[in-house]
Amino acid sequence: GAGVSQTPSNKVTEKGKYVELRCDPISGHTALYWYRQSLGQGPEFLIYFQGTGAADDSGLPNDRFFAVRPEGSVSTLKIQRTERGDSAVYLCASSELGTLGAEQYFGPGTRLTVT
Amino acid sequence: SQQGEEDPQALSIQEGENATMNCSYKTSINNLQWYRQNSGRGLVHLILIRSNEREKHSGRLRVTLDTSKKSSSLLITASRAADTASYFCATVFSSGSARQLTFGSGTQLTVLP
Numbered sequence: 001g002a003g004v005s006q007t008p009s010n011k012v013t014e015k016g017k018y019v020e021l022r023c024d025p026i027s028g029h030t031a032l033y034w035y036r037q038s039l040g041q042g043p044e045f046l047i048y049f050q051g052t053g054a055a056d057d058s059g060l061p062n063d064r065f066f067a068v069r070p071e072g073s074v075s076t077l078k079i080q081r082t083e084r085g086d087s088a089v090y091l092c093a094s095s096e097l098g099t100l101g102a103e104q105y106f107g108p109g110t111r112l113t114v115t
Numbered sequence: 116s117q118q119g120e121e122d123p124q125a126l127s128i129q130e131g132e133n134a135t136m137n138c139s140y141k142t143s144i145n146n147l148q149w150y151r152q153n154s155g156r157g158l159v160h161l162i163l164i165r166s167n168e169r170e171k172h173s174g175r176l177r178v179t180l181d182t183s184k185k186s187s188s189l190l191i192t193a194s195r196a197a198d199t200a201s202y203f204c205a206t207v208f209s210s211g212s213a214r215q216l217t218f219g220s221g222t223q224l225t226v227l228p
Binding site: 031033035040041042043044045048050055056059089091093101102103104105106107108109111 | 145146148150156157158159160163165203205207214215216217218219220221
């Protein structure tokens with residue numbers, strides 16, 4: 001079946017603009033994760049959904065970042081008033097269950113560039 | 116913040132040689148996973164080892180875990196040029212509601228043909 005998909009694959013925006021990044025998880029996966037990866041670094045956790053609710057949003061860097069998953073499948077990461085420091089690859093992952101040992105499957109990421 | 120360190124940061128070997136990458140972490144874990152990433156994009160899950168396991172094999176991959184030293188190693192045997200990629204270890208905490216992966220900074224492996 002289809003893996004995790006993310007759109008757009010690349011997004012260039014101007015400083016101060018609003019952007020939305022979309023994640024389509026694997027069908028039936030109840031857990032969904034957002035990570036951010038800066039150049040030369042490992043991914044860093046942003047937020048985790050179990051179903052429709054955000055179970056852990058401790059990784060969101062500030063209140064400009066927000067994510068939703070209204071129907072428990074597709075998720076949108078929203079960034080307001082973008083800053084150049086937000087430039088990174090944003091990765092989405094899903095897992096079948098939100099258990100400790102569940103394998104996470106990653107999408108190809110969205111490369112965000114803020115000019 | 117990153118959970119731990121990986122070393123070396125970069126490794127260059129000849130095809131056919133073995134590659135060993137090490138990972139250290141800071142907190143008690145439920146499991147540790149190794150991922151591969153090509154060209155800074157999608158991560159591919161390689162292997163998961165649980166905190167009560169000491170060694171695990173998958174094809175040409177061998178992973179060890181030493182919870183007393185909070186460290187793990189990934190061995191790729193008989194490397195191929197196609198193994199060239201960045202390799203990351205990632206941990207899942209052993210308690211609380213956290214389910215996210217906490218990644219190390221990665222090892223860039225180059226296998227020369």
